[in-house]
Amino acid sequence: MSEPGESQGGDPSPEHAGSGPMPGRSTATDSLLRSSIAAAGIGVWEWDAQRDVTWWSAELKAIFGLPADAPISRRTVFDALHPDTAAQARSDLAEALARHADHRARYRILRLDGAERWIESSSRGEYDSAGQPLRLVGIVHDVTDAVRAERFRSRSEHGFRTLVESISQFVWHADARGDVTAISGAIEQQIGIGPEQIKGARWLELLHPDDYAGAKSAWEQAVATGEAFAAEFRLRGPQGRYRYFFGQAIHLGTGADAEHGAAADSPAAEQWLGILSDIDDRKRASLALKASEEKLESILDCLTDLVWSVSTVDDEVVYFGPVVEHLSGRPAADFIADRELWLKMVHPDDQPRVRQAIAGAFRNGSFDIEYRFVHADGGTRWVRNRGKAIRDAAGHIVRLDGVVSDITQQRAQKEQIDYLSYCDPLTGLANRRTFVERLDQFMQSAGGQELGLAVLVLDLANFKSVNDTFGVSAGDELLKRIGRRLLRIAGSQNLVARLGGDRFAVIVSGIRRGADLAPVLHERVWQSLGRPYRLREHELRVDGRAGIALFPEDGVTGDAVLQNAEAALKKAKTSGERLLMYTPAMTLELKRKLDLETGLRRALERSEFVVHYQPRVDLQSGAICGSEALLRWNKPGTGVVLPGEFLAALEESGLILEVGRWVLQQAVADGRRWRAGGLPVLPVAVNLSPGQLRQPDFVAWVAELAGSAGRGQLKLEVEVTESVLMQDVERTIDTLRALRERGVTVAIDDFGAGYSSLAYLSRLPVDALRIDRSFIRAMTDNATNMGIVSTIISLARSMNLRVTAEGVETPEQLQFLRLLRCDEMQGFLFSAALPAEQFAAMLGSGRAI
Numbered sequence: 001m002s003e004p005g006e007s008q009g010g011d012p013s014p015e016h017a018g019s020g021p022m023p024g025r026s027t028a029t030d031s032l033l034r035s036s037i038a039a040a041g042i043g044v045w046e047w048d049a050q051r052d053v054t055w056w057s058a059e060l061k062a063i064f065g066l067p068a069d070a071p072i073s074r075r076t077v078f079d080a081l082h083p084d085t086a087a088q089a090r091s092d093l094a095e096a097l098a099r100h101a102d103h104r105a106r107y108r109i110l111r112l113d114g115a116e117r118w119i120e121s122s123s124r125g126e127y128d129s130a131g132q133p134l135r136l137v138g139i140v141h142d143v144t145d146a147v148r149a150e151r152f153r154s155r156s157e158h159g160f161r162t163l164v165e166s167i168s169q170f171v172w173h174a175d176a177r178g179d180v181t182a183i184s185g186a187i188e189q190q191i192g193i194g195p196e197q198i199k200g201a202r203w204l205e206l207l208h209p210d211d212y213a214g215a216k217s218a219w220e221q222a223v224a225t226g227e228a229f230a231a232e233f234r235l236r237g238p239q240g241r242y243r244y245f246f247g248q249a250i251h252l253g254t255g256a257d258a259e260h261g262a263a264a265d266s267p268a269a270e271q272w273l274g275i276l277s278d279i280d281d282r283k284r285a286s287l288a289l290k291a292s293e294e295k296l297e298s299i300l301d302c303l304t305d306l307v308w309s310v311s312t313v314d315d316e317v318v319y320f321g322p323v324v325e326h327l328s329g330r331p332a333a334d335f336i337a338d339r340e341l342w343l344k345m346v347h348p349d350d351q352p353r354v355r356q357a358i359a360g361a362f363r364n365g366s367f368d369i370e371y372r373f374v375h376a377d378g379g380t381r382w383v384r385n386r387g388k389a390i391r392d393a394a395g396h397i398v399r400l401d402g403v404v405s406d407i408t409q410q411r412a413q414k415e416q417i418d419y420l421s422y423c424d425p426l427t428g429l430a431n432r433r434t435f436v437e438r439l440d441q442f443m444q445s446a447g448g449q450e451l452g453l454a455v456l457v458l459d460l461a462n463f464k465s466v467n468d469t470f471g472v473s474a475g476d477e478l479l480k481r482i483g484r485r486l487l488r489i490a491g492s493q494n495l496v497a498r499l500g501g502d503r504f505a506v507i508v509s510g511i512r513r514g515a516d517l518a519p520v521l522h523e524r525v526w527q528s529l530g531r532p533y534r535l536r537e538h539e540l541r542v543d544g545r546a547g548i549a550l551f552p553e554d555g556v557t558g559d560a561v562l563q564n565a566e567a568a569l570k571k572a573k574t575s576g577e578r579l580l581m582y583t584p585a586m587t588l589e590l591k592r593k594l595d596l597e598t599g600l601r602r603a604l605e606r607s608e609f610v611v612h613y614q615p616r617v618d619l620q621s622g623a624i625c626g627s628e629a630l631l632r633w634n635k636p637g638t639g640v641v642l643p644g645e646f647l648a649a650l651e652e653s654g655l656i657l658e659v660g661r662w663v664l665q666q667a668v669a670d671g672r673r674w675r676a677g678g679l680p681v682l683p684v685a686v687n688l689s690p691g692q693l694r695q696p697d698f699v700a701w702v703a704e705l706a707g708s709a710g711r712g713q714l715k716l717e718v719e720v721t722e723s724v725l726m727q728d729v730e731r732t733i734d735t736l737r738a739l740r741e742r743g744v745t746v747a748i749d750d751f752g753a754g755y756s757s758l759a760y761l762s763r764l765p766v767d768a769l770r771i772d773r774s775f776i777r778a779m780t781d782n783a784t785n786m787g788i789v790s791t792i793i794s795l796a797r798s799m800n801l802r803v804t805a806e807g808v809e810t811p812e813q814l815q816f817l818r819l820l821r822c823d824e825m826q827g828f829l830f831s832a833a834l835p836a837e838q839f840a841a842m843l844g845s846g847r848a849i
Contacts, residue, residue, distance in 0.1 A: 042059065042139050042140070042141060043056070043057055043059045043060025043061075043062075043063045043064075043139065043140040043141075043142075044056075044057040044059070044060060044137075044138075044139055044140075045057065045060055045123075045137070045138055045139075045140065046135065046136070046137045046138075047074055047135065047136045047137075048134075048135055049132070049133040049134055049135060049136065050134060050135075052074070054072050054073055054074045054076070055072070056072045056076070060140055063117070063119060063140055063142045064076075064077075064080050064109060064111055064112070065111030065112040065113050065115065066112055077089075078090065080109045080110060080111070080112075081107055081108070081109055081110075082107070082108035082109055082110055082116065084108060085107040085108045088105075088107070089105065089107050092105050096123075096125075097125065097133060100125065100127055100131065102122070102123065102124050103121070103122070103123045103124075103125075103138070104120070104121065104122040104123070105120070105121055106118060106119070106120045106121075106143065107119055107121065117142060117144045118142070118143050118144045119140050119141060119142055119143065120140070120141040120143045121138055121139070121140045121141075122138055122139050122140075122304075123136055123137065123138025123139075124136070124137060124138065125137075169275050169276065169277050169278075170183065170184035170275070170276055171183070171184045171273070171274070171275055172184070172203075172249075172273075172274050172275075172276060173271060173272065173273055173274075174203065174249070174271075174272045174274065175270050175271060175272070176223045176270030176272070178203060178204050178219065180203055181271075203235075204216055204219065206235050206236050207233050207234065207235065207236070208233065208234035208235075208236065208242050210234075211232075211233035211234050214231065214233070215231045215233045215247075218230065218231040219231070222249070222251070222272075223251075223270065226251045227251075228248065228249065228250050228251075229247070229248065229249040229250075229272070229274065230246075230247070230248050231246075231247050232244065232245070232246050232247075232279070232283075233245060233247065243278065243280040244278075244279050244280040244282075244283035244284070245276050245277060245278055245279060245280070246276070246277045246279050247274060247275075247276050247277075248274055248275050248277075249272045249273060249274030249275075250272065250273055250274070251270070251271075251272055252271040252272060252273050253271065254270055254271070304323065304405075304406075305321075305323060305403045305404060305405045305406075306320070306321050306323045306324050306327055306403065306404040306405075307319065307321040307323075307401075307402075307403055308320050308321065308324075308342075308401070308402055308403070308404065309399055309400065309401045309402075310339070310399065310400045311398065311399055312397050312398055312399060312400060313398050313399075315339060316336075316339060317335055317336045317339055318399065319336075320332040320335045320336055324404075327373070327375075327381070327383070327404065327406055328342075328345060328373070328375060328376060329375050329376025329377055330345075330376050343355070345373055345374050345375075345376075346371060346372070346373055346374070347371065347372035347373065347374055347380060349372070350371035350372050353369065353371060354369060354371050354385070357369040357385075358387070358400070361387055361388075361389050361400060362389065362397060365388065365389045366386070366387060366388045366389065367385075367386070367387050368384070368385075368386045368387075369384070369385055370382060370383070370384045370385075370407065370411075371383065371385070381406055381408045382406075382407050382408045382410075382411040383404050383405060383406055383407060383408075384404070384405045384407045385402060385403075385404045386402050386403050386404075386405075387400050387401065387402030388400070388401055388402060421433065422434045424497070424498040426476055426479060426480065426498070427479060427480050427483035427498050428483070429483050429487075429496050429497050429498045429504075430495060430496070430497040430498075431497060431498065431499075432497065432499050432500070432505075432562075434497065435495065435497035435499070435505055435507075435558075435562070436558040436559055436562060437558070438495050438507070438558075439455065439495075439507055439558035439561065439562065440557065440558040442495070442507055442509055442551075443551050443552075443556070443557075443558065443561075445509075446509065446551065452511055452550055452551050452552065452553070453507060453508060453509040453510070453511060453550070453551050454507075454508045454511055454548055454549070454550050454551070455505060455506070455507055455508075455548070455549050455550075455551070455561050455562055455565045456505065456506045456508060456525065456546055456547070456548050456565065457499070457503065457504070457505045457546065457547050457548075457562070457565040457566050457568075457569045458503070458504050458505075458506075458525070458544050458545065458546040458547075458569070459502060459503045459544050459545055459546070459569055459573065460482070460502040460503075460542055460543070460544040461542070461543045461544045461545065462543075463475065463478075463501075463502040463542075466478055466535075466540065470535065470536060470538070474535055474536055477535065478533060478535060478540065478542070479498070479502065481533055482504070482529065482533075482542065483496065483498060483504070485528060485529060486504055486506060486525075486529075488528075489506075489524055489525060489528050489529075490506050490507075490508070493509060493510065494506060494507050494508055494509055495507040502544075503569075505562065505565070506525070525546070526578070526579075529542060529544075530542070530543070543578075544578075545569060545572040545573045545577070545578060545579070545580075546568075546569060546572065546578070546579045546580075547565045547566060547567065547568025547569030547570070547571065547572055547579075547580055547581075547582060548565060548568055548579065548580070548581050548582060549561045549562070549564035549565035549567075549568060549581075549582040550581075550582070554582045564582040564586070564587065565582060567582060567586040567587055567589075567590050568580045568581060568582040568583075568586055570586075570590070571586050571589070593649060593652075596646060596649045597649050597652075597653045597655075599635070600633075600646060600649060600650060600653065600655055600659075601653075601655065603633055603635070604655065604658060604659060604662075608633060608634050608635060608636070609631060609632070609633055609634070609659060609662065609663075610631075610632050610633075610634050610640075610835065611629050611630065611631060611632070611663055611666045611667060611670065611836065612629075612630050612632050612833035612834055612835055612836075612839075613627040613628065613629055613630070613670075613684070613833060613834055613835075613836060613839040614627060614628050614630060614826060614831065614832065614833035614834070615627050615826070615830060615831050615834075615839065615842065615843075616628065616685075616804060616824045616825070616826045617824060617825050617826070617830050617848070617849055618823070618824055619814075619817060619818050619822055619823065619824060619825055619849075620823075621848070622848035622849035623846075623848045624682065624842070624843060624847070624848070625682065625683075625824060626682045626683040626684070626685065626715075626717070626824070627682065627683075627684055627685070627839065628684075628685045628686075628687075628719070628826065628833075629663060629666070629667040629684055629685065629686045629687075630643070630833045631643050631647075631659070631663055632833075633646060651689065651691075654691070656689045656691055656692070657689070657691050657692060657695065660688065660689050660691075660692045661692075661701070663686055664686050664702065664705060664716075665705065667684045667686050667716070668684075668705055668706070668714060668716065670684075670836045671684050671714045671716075672714065673836075673840075674840050674843065675714070677840065677844075678844075679840060679843050679844055680843070681714065681715060682715065682843070683715040683716070683717045683745060684714070684715065684716060684717065685717035685718070685719050685745075685747060686716070686717070686718055686719065687718075687719045687720075687749060688718050688719065688720050688724070689724070690724045690727055693720070693724065693731075693732060693735050694728075694731075698735070699735060699738040699739055699742070702716075702718075702739060702742070702744060703739075703742040703743075703744075706742070706743060706744060715745065716743075716744050716745070717744070717745040717746070717747055717767075717768075718739060718744055718745070718746055718747070719747045719748070719749040719770065720732075720736070720746070720747075720748065720749060721748070721749050721750050722748060722750065722751065725748065725764065732764075733763060733764060733765065736764065736765045736766065737765040740765050740767070745767045745768070746765060746766045746767055746768075747766060747767060747768035747769065747770055747804075748761075748764070748766055748768070748769050748770065749770045750770065750772040750773075750806075751769045751770055751771055751772060751792060752771060752772045752774075752775055752788065752792055761799075762799070766801065767801060767802060768796075768801055768802040768803065768804060769792065769795075769796045769801050769802075769803045769804070770803075770804045770806050770826075771789060771792050771793075771803065771804065771805045771806060771822075772806065772807075773806045773807025773827075774807075775788055775789050775792070776789065776805050776806065776807045776808055776813055776817075776827075777807060777809070777813075779813065779816060780810070780812050780813060780816065786816065789805070789816075789817075789820065790820050793820050793821065793822050797821075802823045802824070803822055803823050803824070804822075804823065804824040804825065804826055805817050805822050805824070805825045805826070805827075806826050806827065807826075807827045807828075808825040808826065808827030808828075808829045808830070809827050809828045809829050810829065811829070813827075813829070814829060814849070830849060
């Protein structure tokens with residue numbers, strides 16, 4: 001790939017032949033533009049669509065983290081785009097090309113060194129008459145630090161190329177008709193055609209078609225008037241290549257032409273003496289300069305930042321970019337006419353800083369400052385002004401060049417981020433971070449006094465029902481009102497924070513150490529919060545639980561006291577008490593739970609979980625008719641741990657989802673092995689947790705798992721409790737129905753111990769009921785309990801459901817269940833839950849009641 005300014009053979013491309021001053025601008029002005037671009041840290045690129053040649057500036061390569069000599073293609077930028085923005089970038093560019101529109105967007109990139117950056121790209125295209133792109137040019141800003149530009153540097157040509165004009169002239173004679181009668185030998189060196197080949201020919205015939213009309217008109221005008229001839233044109237040489245020349249000629253008068261014998265008054269007798277100057281290099285350099293200037297103009301049109309320059313020699317404004325009108329509401333001409341206008345529009349409070357920064361540029365060579373700028377409409381904007389001192393060859397500062405960026409939006413975002421770092425965005429109260437910092441300050445103030453402080457953390461009860469009933473916006477409004485009420489309760493000497501969700505915290509200072517705070521806080525907090533709230537024409541009352549920790553009794557740091565107050569809250573929620581003071585035992589309990597959760601995670605990683613199987617027995621035949629898969633923890637150093645000791649921790653930690661899937665997989669795998677060993681295919685029941693039923697892919701996953709065992713190779717059952725069923729009835733019904741449609745049997749476990757509605761029960765897609773063991777254990781005590789079991793069995797039969805009695809331990813219970821025509825039993829009377837190998841041995845033995 002050739003760099004701009006290089007030729008790729010043949011006729012040098014005017015668009016890449018060189019660079020120079022922009023038309024209508026002085027060299028100093030052009031230098032200004034380039035140094036201003038360099039000061040802003042802007043990357044520049046160009047894509048020649050006809051040759052598919054891509055050029056990147058060094059600054060652009062630096063933005064992308066590429067070496068200066070790295071090869072570039074039009075795919076380079078797409079290869080560097082972050083996966084999250086690559087598709088959008090391609091779509092945006094394609095749309096811009098299709099609409100012939102300017103393209104401007106912000107994207108994320110991954111640099112060569114792995115760093116993630118944000119860039120802002122602006123581009124503009126040129127198109128042919130058919131609408132196909134000829135050329136795209138654009139600029140790229142690194143806006144990672146939330147500013148529009150980072151030192152404007154454009155890989156511009158360093159100073160315009162010095163045009164060296166090598167004029168080789170030759171002399172020619174021609175008559176009025178344009179026939180060349182004589183020409184110097186230098187012509188052959190210029191266009192490769194010797195004098196003899198030109199002599200006698202009409203020189204106009206050698207001109208480029210585009211130049212013919214103009215040169216012919218100028219020649220005819222000179223012949224008609226006798227005035228000197230002057231024209232610029234291209235002459236054709238070998239292989240049709242043209243070179244630029246400047247032709248001049250004067251009329252020598254009339255006379256007989258000895259060679260041609262022309263009459264004195266004929267055109268052939270009119271003699272003209274001329275000089276041709278080869279201006280090809282200069283002309284092509286000029287054309288390349290024009291293309292370069294147009295490129296710079298295009299780049300400047302894409303800029304959203306103000307480029308400026310001020311002369312320090314005559315104290316005049318050299319240049320103010322057109323963006324200044326948008327930024328200030330005043331035309332650029334006003335600032336050029338009034339050197340002090342810009343400083344006059346700086347906010348009065350910031351003017352001393354700005355003047356000091358500019359003065360510092362004469363010592364440091366640059367300045368970078370943010371300040372407020374007053375728009376002509378009276379509004380205030382934040383700008384970032386970066387300037388650089390330009391020195392002459394003697395080292396004297398002759399100019400200040402710079403860029404002004406509008407950072408109003410970035411400043412607003414920063415202020416918002418700062419606010420969110422310390423305040424809760426919904427209620428305006430302090431957030432957790434601020435609460436802990438202020439709590440430490442309160443503690444320092446309270447230290448050494450006889451007064452202490454308390455931290456109260458409260459959690460609202462059933463707040464979710466407010467969102468579900470009235471909507472999230474109503475719930476947010478309620479939280480705001482509760483926050484305002486807590487502020488009134490706490491007073492100006494204390495602090496209130498929202499820790500997240502519906503949890504609030506209050507610092508209560510100035511209390512007597514050892515005082516009984518519960519009655520005081522009950523009066524100050526609960527009675528106030530308990531007053532009704534009007535919300536959308538409804539009267540609501542709130543309640544909740546709270547935990548209290550004291551300083552210095554319960555901790556000497558803000559984190560410690562807050563954590564202990566939250567431990568007391570957690571204990572209050574589980575115990576049902578309204579208000580609890582922290583005790584060290586709560587920390588021990590939390591530590592025990594944390595250790596348990598850590599142990600469970602380790603058990604999952606180390607495959608310490610096992611599945612045991614408890615047989616179900618058909619009460620008519622007495623044979624084993626199925627089994628229930630039950631989770632056990634084979635804990636090293638302890639032995640087999642029953643789920644009652646760790647199931648709640650699995651649920652709270654979310655591990656139940658992963659462990660639950662593992663149990664299903666293990667049950668299927670064991671069933672496959674039993675079948676392969678010649679044992680009968682019997683139903684295997686697995687308990688499901690609420691979280692499993694809510695997983696969007698659960699049904700498809702279970703269907704795939706059951707199908708992997710082979711058709712007819714496994715009868716999979718799933719068991720859900722009444723409490724799980726009633727959490728989200730409609731969604732649960734849809735999930736269970738989908739499972740049944742895929743061949744999975746569904747049973748309600750621990751039936752009778754929950755609170756299910758018979759109306760819902762009739763709609764549930766279930767196949768069986770499992771009577772809770774508490775009813776089986778009590779049914780031999782009195783007739784009432786016996787009636788409950790009988791009613792459940794009758795209800796199951798009326799709904800065509802198979803019913804299993806769980807927890808059968810005595811022969812009397814077995815006898816009553818047979819009399820009540822229960823279908824199945826499960827319990828220690830027949831067998832406890834057994835490891836897979838022992839269960840398989842029992843199944844193979846044909847054991848029965």
